[in-house]
Amino acid sequence: MDQRIPAVSMRNITKTFGPVVANNHCSLDIYRGEILALLGENGSGKTTLMNMLSGIYYPDEGQIFIDGKEVSINSPHDAYELGIGMVHQHFKLVDVLTATENIILGLKEKGRLDLKAASERIRKICDDYGFELNPDQKIYDMSVSQKQTVEIVKVLYRGANILILDEPTAVLTPQETDKLFTIIHNMKSDGKAIVIITHKLNEVKRVSDRVAVLRKGEYIGDALTKDISIQQMTDQMVGHKVSLNIERPDPVNPEQKIFIRNLSVTDKDGLKKLDDVSFYMNTGEILGVAGISGSGQKELLESIAGLQKVDSGSIEYKDDNGNMLELVGRDPLEIAKLGITLSFVPEDRLGMGLVGDMDITDNIMLRSFRNGRSFLTDRKTPKKLADKIVNELDVQTPSLQTEVRKLSGGNVQKVLVGREISSAPKVLLTAYAVRGLDINSSYQIYDLLNRQKKRGVAVLYVGEDLDVLLALCDKIMVLSGGRVSGIVDARKATKEEVGLLMTGDGKEKEKDEQ
Numbered sequence: 001m002d003q004r005i006p007a008v009s010m011r012n013i014t015k016t017f018g019p020v021v022a023n024n025h026c027s028l029d030i031y032r033g034e035i036l037a038l039l040g041e042n043g044s045g046k047t048t049l050m051n052m053l054s055g056i057y058y059p060d061e062g063q064i065f066i067d068g069k070e071v072s073i074n075s076p077h078d079a080y081e082l083g084i085g086m087v088h089q090h091f092k093l094v095d096v097l098t099a100t101e102n103i104i105l106g107l108k109e110k111g112r113l114d115l116k117a118a119s120e121r122i123r124k125i126c127d128d129y130g131f132e133l134n135p136d137q138k139i140y141d142m143s144v145s146q147k148q149t150v151e152i153v154k155v156l157y158r159g160a161n162i163l164i165l166d167e168p169t170a171v172l173t174p175q176e177t178d179k180l181f182t183i184i185h186n187m188k189s190d191g192k193a194i195v196i197i198t199h200k201l202n203e204v205k206r207v208s209d210r211v212a213v214l215r216k217g218e219y220i221g222d223a224l225t226k227d228i229s230i231q232q233m234t235d236q237m238v239g240h241k242v243s244l245n246i247e248r249p250d251p252v253n254p255e256q257k258i259f260i261r262n263l264s265v266t267d268k269d270g271l272k273k274l275d276d277v278s279f280y281m282n283t284g285e286i287l288g289v290a291g292i293s294g295s296g297q298k299e300l301l302e303s304i305a306g307l308q309k310v311d312s313g314s315i316e317y318k319d320d321n322g323n324m325l326e327l328v329g330r331d332p333l334e335i336a337k338l339g340i341t342l343s344f345v346p347e348d349r350l351g352m353g354l355v356g357d358m359d360i361t362d363n364i365m366l367r368s369f370r371n372g373r374s375f376l377t378d379r380k381t382p383k384k385l386a387d388k389i390v391n392e393l394d395v396q397t398p399s400l401q402t403e404v405r406k407l408s409g410g411n412v413q414k415v416l417v418g419r420e421i422s423s424a425p426k427v428l429l430t431a432y433a434v435r436g437l438d439i440n441s442s443y444q445i446y447d448l449l450n451r452q453k454k455r456g457v458a459v460l461y462v463g464e465d466l467d468v469l470l471a472l473c474d475k476i477m478v479l480s481g482g483r484v485s486g487i488v489d490a491r492k493a494t495k496e497e498v499g500l501l502m503t504g505d506g507k508e509k510e511k512d513e514q
Contacts (some may be wrong), residue, residue: 005068007032007162007193008053008084013062015048019398022048026061026219028212029359030162032193035184037204037225040214041237042437043396043411046197049214050164054253055079055084066162085155086164091147095140097132103154118157129186130179144293145176152183162193169203170435170464171293174499179366181207199439201230202467213237238440246443246471247450248491254282255320257458258427260303263313265299265482275482277313280390281427281458286449288473288490289462295479297462301429304460306332317427340426354416356405360397361386363404364419389418394441413437414445421448428452446472466495480504 008030015023023045030036040046047055051057064416066082073079079086093102119135126133133149135330142150148168155163165184169177184207198204204211205225212222213236220236234242235410265274274296281287289297302308304315306327315327317340325338352374354363364382386400395414397407404412417433430449434442449472451500452459463469469476478501480514486501 004031006030007067009065011063013049013059014050015059016059021217024217028219030193030195032191033188034210035194035196035208037208037211038195038197039211039237041440042213045217046214047166050086050195050197054084054164080158083159083161085158085160085168087151087155087168089167089170089209091151093139093147093150094345096138098136098138099150100135102139102150103157122153122157125153130183144171166197168196168345169200173292173502174466174495200465201233205230215239215336234439238503242440246446248472249450249454251282251284251474254284257278257283259316261314263303263315264311265303265308266311273482277484279477279484279487281460283456283458284453285474286453286459286461286472288469288476289460289479290466290469290498290502291479292478296482297479298431301431301462304429306330306335345494354404354412359403360415361400363415385422389415402425414441417445421452425457428457428459430460435464467496470495478502
């Protein structure tokens, strides 16, 4: 039994949203000078529990103690007053302001606002912990890791000594992750209490001192990180033994299916998102796409799917008779009429993939309608398919009639991926197919992608986790600033090599390495 007084004690915390119990009598201790990894499957209640500590939600039941004293946290302001700061997965920054202006935004300082003094204080925080940040730089000029730095410095500037980081390495390269871990250890050495919510168990082993596990809204237990294996963490999160092997069958008779030549795309603001991109996709292979967020992944997939205007270049599809069909200039319906089945799992689930106010069955029907089947008469097939997706992918939903927007992000993801794969595609385009999914669900998706590969489907997999890209894919194409910086053999490449290509620091790999 730990004799130290915890920085935070949460006791019997319960939180419900209508009929959904997000946290059920959860108790958790967080200590100063310690890095705690909070683990659990998607929808297990991790972020909800931390949102109550950071003042975003208020518990229905239970008590919170800070340094042994009971407190009431009614707002993020209350949390800041108690020295608690949370850095969310999706940044809350104003693009047109500088780092300093974002950091002090909303603060009530005594006397006149002194930007110079604020910048000096920010520089001292950066020096103390090892951050690299220019206080005068505008947010729109920053990389993802720089924006994350602003968010962390923002909570430190406000006096946080209890920090919660939600999926902090989700969009970082291996090199940026190493830098962040050094900073986290520096904060720990300074006596700060740090909680990391993450799905990357290799990183948990590297950076944390202790792990705590939630399952289906309940606290399962904790252990010192050195005393628990990745397999044991996974089994506790899921509640049964899970195989952690990603299958990678060898491609059988791969044939070139999609040819992208000299593709260039400009967004609505006139920014070049793709610059002279060339590569091809083979049947029966998974081609991974790696790159820092915003390197052109979204525009690439949308161009192939007919959703993005192309400036120049060609996208050709080789049909079953060997004819080459140009896709540029055709909309998604025209592409489908050519007999080309493109299944596209987009980055923006509810914006482009599913209709939030419709239930699961109706969202499955959207795919049938798109394929020219009767939207009014055939309700049986979508219902049967919805039932199959819910069962096979373990979608947590009260019923098939539940509106999709009421499901957790991970469950929305499963419905979308299941629906797209069910259409028996010839080409499957996936953008962040496992983003936000727990480990068990992620492995179910990897299995589904491999089944498509065995069927001879050409699969494009845009992913964030380099360990997964290297284990799942046959080849990895790296995008850096809208250009192809390399295409490598995933069976031979290293994580560091791919990471350097992502930042444009690696030696450019021959495009013909395919």
